[in-house]
Amino acid sequence: MTSPEAGVYFTHKPEYLLQGTWTNPMTSRLLMEAGFTFYNETWIFGPEPYLTNGYGPDAAISKNDTGNGILYSAANVFTTAANHQYNMRWATNYVTGSHAIKIGLTDMWGTRHYQYDTNQAYVETYRLGIPQTITEYARPLIDTEHLKAALALYAQDRWTINRMTLNLGLRFDYQNAYVPAQNLPAIPFVAARNYAPIYDVPDWKDISPRVGATYDIFGNGRTVARANYGRYVASESTNMATLNNPVNTSVNSASRSWSDTNGNFLVDCNLQNPSAQNLTAQGGDNCGALNNPLGSLNVAANYDKSITQGWGVRPNDQEVSLGIQHAITPRVAADFQFTHHSFGNFFASQNTQRPPSAYSTYCVTAPVTTSGPSLPNAGQQVCGFADINPGYPNTFFQVQKASNFGSPSDVYTGYDANLNARLPRGGVVSGGVSLGHEVTDGCSVIGQASIGYAGVAGVLPSSAGTLAIAPGYPSTLYCRVQPPFQGDWKAFGSYPLPWYGLNVSATFQNRPGPAIAANYSVVCSTTFCDPTVAATLGRTLSTGLATAQLIAPGTLYGSRVTQVDARVGKLFRFDRYRVEATLDVFNLFNSSSALSLNSTFTPPTATTANPWQTPTSILQGRLFKVGAQFSF
DSSP states (O other), X not given: OBOGGGOEEEEESOOEEEEEEEEEEOSSSEEEEEEEEEEEEEEEEEEOTTSOOSSSTTSOOEEEETTTTEEESSOSOEEEEEEEEEEEEEEEEEEOSSEXXXXXXXXXXXXXXXXXXXXXXXXXXXXXXXXXXXEEEOOSEEEEEEEEEEEEEEEEEEEEETTEEEEEEEEXXXXXXXXXXXXXXXXXXBOOEEEOOBOOSSEEEEEEEEXXXXXXXXXXXXXEEEEEEEEEEOOOSSHHHHHHOTTTTBOOEEEEEEEOTTSSSSOOSOTTOOSOEEOGGGTOOEXXXXXXXXXSBOOXXXXXXXHHEEESOSOEEEEEEEXXXXXXXXXXXXXXXXXXXXXXXXXXXXXXXXXXXXEEEEEEEOOOOSSSOOOTTTTSEEEEEEEEOTTOOOOOEEEEEGGGTOOOEXXXXXXXXXXXXXXXXXXXXXXXXEEEEEEEEOHHHHTTSBSSOOOBTTBOOOOTTOOOOSSOTTOOTTOEEOOOOEEEEEEEEEEEOSSTTEEEEEEEEEEOOOBOOOEEXXXXXXXXXXXXXXHHHSSOOSSSEEEEEOSOTTSOBOOOEEEEEEEEEEEEEETTEEEEEEEEEESTTOOOOEEEEOOBOOXXXXXXXXXXXXXXXEOOOOEEEEEXXXXX
């Protein structure tokens, strides 16, 4: 819960977009075009303005009471963004009877700049009103990276040869970002710092072919086969530069205990002194030592140049599709397509300070329940969970190619079938089904390293080149996820009624229900230990508590979601004016299908129910919308 004064407000100061385009038809066959865009993003998630804010001694200090879950006095972090981005494009088009050639380039460059602030650079923590700890921050924290280039050069040609049309393309991508030199002044709890620039994080170069073909099988235009292959690189801006910025890889927060021995609810210690201080005799407080050296470099990962620099090392997606379209009658056509995506160039983070031998595995028995939904494996042991052994406090990651350890895969396979029909009086009907699933397999790697970037506190890494596997390194439990093929059915129809100029239309959707997970908290501490964990682990858990996923991902799903929407419209004409009135009804049958389910498994007791699979969100209830469009 957040009290009003601990909220934040959002404001733009200002945010604007400037664009310019140019086209020039040089001849009837040659067209030149170009464009430029500048985007300025300046916004603030700031403190409530009626408070005294900043780093002065009178600024309102954020206070968090963990006993009753209340944040009050002031928010604990404020964010200011000052980003800007430049984009440009240029292309030349040349068209003949059998060729349509286009060559061009796009480029993007700019700056990512964020500043994080906390009043007086520290936060107080209480429990039921009693002071507990103080968290000090290296703030203001200024985080800046530059995108040097996101350049693409391409050439493509559409070439028609009799009944075949070829689409041939080749694209070169160049991505470069860096961390500039940083000279940071002294801040409340950290002395001045100077960091050298870090270049080429990343420096990626890729060549991506794209080929497509369509063929009129019988030469009458009624049956056309098509095939396409394309290689696409993952989107990237300054993610890797942000992960390697020494400002972000420093210790930016540290905590210390706080005993308010004089009872005035003020911190009467020297917070600039990281050592423990007992000032009770002088009328002050008893404050513990900081648990981390605030502001010092804490580089916990090394990014190998084999993934930050070079040709063809960027995460990518290779797509293959095959399809056929056939006109069954002059008014009815059918279409079928097969699609295959294969994602590649995964990263792996090997924890050299915590090798697989630093962990022990254990089992958990899936609980048996007599009420509410039951687990499919109730009463059975689920084995393969891992817990860190004592004596491994540190971490350090070597981030490198996942192929150094094995061959992880992420593959999507899909089938789409559709039928379209044109009805008398201008009506149309279409419908079809999409069948697909995405199979991930990290079994050859996850026992040796996690598949993805090494984490940096406060930085959300890109998902490209990663596989989300739970429970994850070094456990191989659930390392391969293969959901079943499930149909996503959709239909649409529109028809002008012969009465009063009314037009009716409707859409139908029937799609798979939400995935079901069962996250179960197991306790094994000095006061109580789950019997199965105790028998298989032979000791208490390192933190006394762990969360175990009791069922394999991609194996259980909720009830399917069905939704029908409808519209009735009428066109009114008044000389040169037209008014189209519409009535829309969303979720016509007021379905309450669940969109997400509670994934926490808690065995019921005499006084509590099991919240597992309780809907946490459902379809929005039936909604009516009245609209009108005026044309003249």
